[in-house]
Amino acid sequence: MRRHRLLPWEYGVRxxxxxxxxxxxxxxxxxxxxxxxFVVVGFIRGLERSLAVSGDPSVVLVYSxxxxxxxxxxxxxxxxxxxxxxxxxxxxxxxGIPHVSPELYMGTRVRTGETNTTGLGLVxxxxxxxxxxxxxxxxxxxxxxxxxxxxxGKLVAAKLGCDPTDLAVDREIVFEGRTWRISGRFSANGxxxxxxxxxxxxxxxxxxxxxxxxxxxxxxxxxxxxxDVELFCKERTDLELQALGETAYYQSLQRHYKPMRLLAWAxxxxxxxxxxxxxxxxxxxxxxxxxxxxxxxQAVGYRRYAILVSIVQEGTLLAAxxxxxxxxxxxxxxxxxxxxxxxxxxxxRIDGVALLMGASxxxxxxxxxxLPPAIKALRLPVAESLKAI
Amino acid sequence: MKKECLYLFGCGVIxxxxxxxxEGQNEPPSAAADPSGQESSYVVDTEPPGALAxxxxxxxxxxxxxVVLVGRVGGSANPFVNGIAAFTIVDLKVPHCPDHEGCPTPxxxxxxxxxxxxxxxxxxxxxQQGKLVxxxxxxxLGVEPLxxxxxxxxxxxxxxxxxxxxxxxxFIRE
Numbered sequence: 001m002r003r004h005r006l007l008p009w010e011y012g013v014r015x016x017x018x019x020x021x022x023x024x025x026x027x028x029x030x031x032x033x034x035x036x037x038f039v040v041v042g043f044i045r046g047l048e049r050s051l052a053v054s055g056d057p058s059v060v061l062v063y064s065x066x067x068x069x070x071x072x073x074x075x076x077x078x079x080x081x082x083x084x085x086x087x088x089x090x091x092x093x094x095x096g097i098p099h100v101s102p103e104l105y106m107g108t109r110v111r112t113g114e115t116n117t118t119g120l121g122l123v124x125x126x127x128x129x130x131x132x133x134x135x136x137x138x139x140x141x142x143x144x145x146x147x148x149x150x151x152x153g154k155l156v157a158a159k160l161g162c163d164p165t166d167l168a169v170d171r172e173i174v175f176e177g178r179t180w181r182i183s184g185r186f187s188a189n190g191x192x193x194x195x196x197x198x199x200x201x202x203x204x205x206x207x208x209x210x211x212x213x214x215x216x217x218x219x220x221x222x223x224x225x226x227x228d229v230e231l232f233c234k235e236r237t238d239l240e241l242q243a244l245g246e247t248a249y250y251q252s253l254q255r256h257y258k259p260m261r262l263l264a265w266a267x268x269x270x271x272x273x274x275x276x277x278x279x280x281x282x283x284x285x286x287x288x289x290x291x292x293x294x295x296x297x298q299a300v301g302y303r304r305y306a307i308l309v310s311i312v313q314e315g316t317l318l319a320a321x322x323x324x325x326x327x328x329x330x331x332x333x334x335x336x337x338x339x340x341x342x343x344x345x346x347x348x349r350i351d352g353v354a355l356l357m358g359a360s361x362x363x364x365x366x367x368x369x370x371l372p373p374a375i376k377a378l379r380l381p382v383a384e385s386l387k388a389i
Numbered sequence: 390m391k392k393e394c395l396y397l398f399g400c401g402v403i404x405x406x407x408x409x410x411x412e413g414q415n416e417p418p419s420a421a422a423d424p425s426g427q428e429s430s431y432v433v434d435t436e437p438p439g440a441l442a443x444x445x446x447x448x449x450x451x452x453x454x455x456v457v458l459v460g461r462v463g464g465s466a467n468p469f470v471n472g473i474a475a476f477t478i479v480d481l482k483v484p485h486c487p488d489h490e491g492c493p494t495p496x497x498x499x500x501x502x503x504x505x506x507x508x509x510x511x512x513x514x515x516x517q518q519g520k521l522v523x524x525x526x527x528x529x530l531g532v533e534p535l536x537x538x539x540x541x542x543x544x545x546x547x548x549x550x551x552x553x554x555x556x557x558x559x560f561i562r563e
Contacts, residue, residue, distance in 0.1 A: 065465060066502065227472040234470060234477055235511045238549045242465065 030322030033275030090224025119160030125204030142184025158338030195344030279369025295385030319366025463496030
């Protein structure tokens, strides 16, 4: 049985240390490319997670027929919650309180801070039953809003593009010609609500001079299903309502953003491709300066395969180190950064999938970046290579 | 030796792949997926006589009256209720979105929504005990949006004039 004798593992490691500046520069370039990949994948994962966790499988949304996925355009009669409560069985109820949340949802210009920074904010008028239905929402600071007050989600500053200190408790903001005091802050486990401001439904109705609602959110009890609410809405054609499970609603939004996610993945491949070319460029330069060394190894008796493996090992080792550096930077610096988006804001997410993607791209850069220059160097005749400068 | 090992490994992978494919072919066809709906006891071969248009029925039909309705499956972007054999039909006289406009969901009648409200009925399939069939109507009947259907059943009216039909026979027009 023929066995290929490989170069010692330490040979590749010592080679990297023999040219420290070149190795550090290559490491820096690879780390930058892989960090870019982490940023883009973190963007995709953050967007996907925001939409995924925003949907509660036990919540059904009732809104107007024809509004489709644009709940801002929905307008349903103010009596709808009472009608639904009276007509539907199967909604969750505790201590005689049906878990039904009437809501008025809108986007509007919001002014914050002493510099009157203006941004497009999302406001939801709710009642005290909202936390019963939106179970992921938690007050993290302050109190539930009273008259003329509101609470802000933890990503509202990113959404508005303002200084987070402008949204501290007891600060004031202005929208729809009225000043609102911030009474508290809330989080929602990464859901889309975190980029919203919640105020009392009565206050928002009064401010907007509207009596209708955007939607009614219902928490279903055990044994009930979205189909029951759907059936009611389709039977009562006079009400012109439609019902959709909240998870289905956010899934439809996911589909809506699919082109953007595909574009982002394309950017990942382009960045990785750019990294491969950068790596190739560096490795060509590195190998070009070692032609005599490689020829010497062949003259001594090492086969081309063994030398090839050693060069690829060096590239992969550098790339793996780059992946570690970039991964650490991504987890420590990028993870959790809020990004403003059309539908609100979400946090970049460097999760297991992102780390796997980034590390895989890194290793691929190392292998693919080292192969062509190594093959090129090994093709040269040994006698000529030994005479190379 | 290494080459032989690789060769054997490759053969093993191919063999397992073929085994998986052949097992998939031996699986019995899914009982739930019957797109033609021919085996459903609700689908009849001959059109029930005396079909009333939905618009006319909304004006004349009384609660609990036996009636035959004719209409087209549609009325919203999703006229079916998921998980229940229920769907809406619209009077044939109401035109749906024409093909040349390229509307992805012509059965939502978005061009003529003002006419739909007075020309729509809810169809619910019920079993012999009068309970709703808890299976998607598309699976049970093999209907699709914009299919013209003639349905026999018992009318249910509410105080606001909405018309629902507890159906026991469905005929799908070609």
